[in-house]
Amino acid sequence: RDLSVIQTPPPDRLAVQTVIVPFSPAIIRSAIERELQRGGQVFFVHNEIETIHEIAHLIRQLVPQARIGVAHGRLSERELERTVLRFVHQELDVLVTTTIIENGIDIPQANTILINRAERFGLADLYQLRGRVGRSNRLAYAYLLIPPESTLSAVAHRRLAALKEFSDLGSGFRLAALDLELRGAGNLLGPEQSGHINALGFELYCQLLERTIRELRGEKIEEELIPQINLRLSLRIPETYIADMSERLHVYKRLAAARTEAKLAELRDELMDRYGPLPPEVERLLLLGSIRNAAMCVRVRAIEREGTRILIQFADPDLPNAEHRRAFLATHPSAEFAPDGTLRYDLSAPDERTLLLQLRDDLLQLQGATYNFPGQSYRDESATSADLKKRGRRR
Known part of the structure; x- marks a missing residue:
């Protein structure tokens, strides 16, 4: 694809350790106390305003020594600003909040986040929320709190597993591509916001989209006949030449896309430079x-x-x-x-x-x-x- 992905993290930045655990008072207490013991702060995301004060009360009972504040969108602008500033100035240890902190919050001292009912969030939301911690050179933790796994849908399982798997710095694009497949890309030429890209695959979807746009522009479409x-x-590419399976698949893909002798010669030179003389099969x-x-x-x-x-x-x-x-x-x-x-x-x-x-x-x-x-x-x-x-x- 014609895009460039930024994968180099800022100096001394560490990947956020992501864990998926059932909602448990013992786990919540342990996670908060561990962060407070090293002088840090904690976000607790609970995205229901009606019950957010009940959660704050539970945390006060679990960790009596913690200074706790609550932030959500129904607070007055002045009260919300005062609560967030107290957290920024380290006058609060735990901020129980809705997703209002998803963007624009940069607090290096906050290095633990607990997200309640994580299965209800989209991948993009979870990725943004996890990004609120780990913004310094200290190891950060993200706890995705879920109900018993038997109640989760297959899509929710896949979404949470992906967030845990793609926790390395610079993995945002891979998560975005998966989110695109899970939710659908929608209709770029109309109002619909969901689609069936998962039934086609991302690559084929892009090809069909490009073809449709050219047809709508009135351009002549020539069928490409691949014999x-x-x-x-x-x-084939022997495993003794390229051991990594994903690398072999990448070379096969480039070979399939090389429609000119110049591209084939470029691929040949690159293979010889990276892996040595070509075996007869290659x-x-x-x-x-x-x-x-x-x-x-x-x-x-x-x-x-x-x-x-x-x-x-x-x-x-x-x-x-x-x-x-x-x-x-x-x-x-x-x-x-x-x-x-x-x-x-x-x-x-x-x-x-x-x-x-x-x-x-x-x-x-x-x-x-x-x-x-x-x-x-x-x-x-x-x-x-x-x-x-x-x-x-x-x-």
Whole structure:
């Protein structure tokens, strides 16, 4: 995606330790007393104004020595300001509050927050509330207080588990992406505020959204035909080359998106720089990317290999044109074009790499091109015809 994520935390900043626990007077007492013993302050978030004073009374009973204040939106502006300032000036130890403190509160001495009925909050709300603590170089704690887990919905379970998992500094974007999938992105072109992105996946949703916007603008949409290729070869990234599974998946994703030879060459150079010389399987995988790109240029629907026989099925029976067909038949005596747009011919090679190279060159020949310069893509529209002639390529 075309975005940049800030992941570097401020100097000496520590990640907030997040725990999910059932509502328990013993846990509340322990958490508050631990923070007070090290000279800190505590937020207790209870988002029901009708019962917030009952919670404050409970905390007074649990921790009699604590100085406790209450803040919520129904207080007068002057009273609310006075309560918050007393907390800022450390005249209060515990601030029992609603989500009114979600934004704009920066109190370095407050390093413990307890959030009651955490399952009722959205991921964005919980992330913002957790951000009220841990704003200094001291380790901070966030307690998500919930009722018995058996009463929680599957979505609430996933939401709370995600907040606990993504507690590292700089993980805000990953939480935002998950929140987008859980709640839905809504209709960007209308008033609806929820959607079905979780049924599609974020990537496909973005592709469909981009396509819809282009259609509404009246732009011409060309269908991208990605050929199905089955050559019965070992094409993979070995674990001995890239051990981490997520890194391997990332490379597969980049390979699938590399629509030009320049992008493939860039990926090749990066792999060699980070992981060392390419093993044969990865070499073949990159060659398969070249074959896919060449096949897309002549609207190939599928490529199959059966023994020494290659079958190429074109999306349009008139492709390739008559001139390129004649040229191909002249150099491949075994080739035959069927009326339905299918090409069959014999292709044998001493090894798999040579086979892939020959197949790539055959596809280029079918579109009247030759592969004479590995750094330049035959799909690079920025290259002028003069550039192509200068580099030895012919259309």
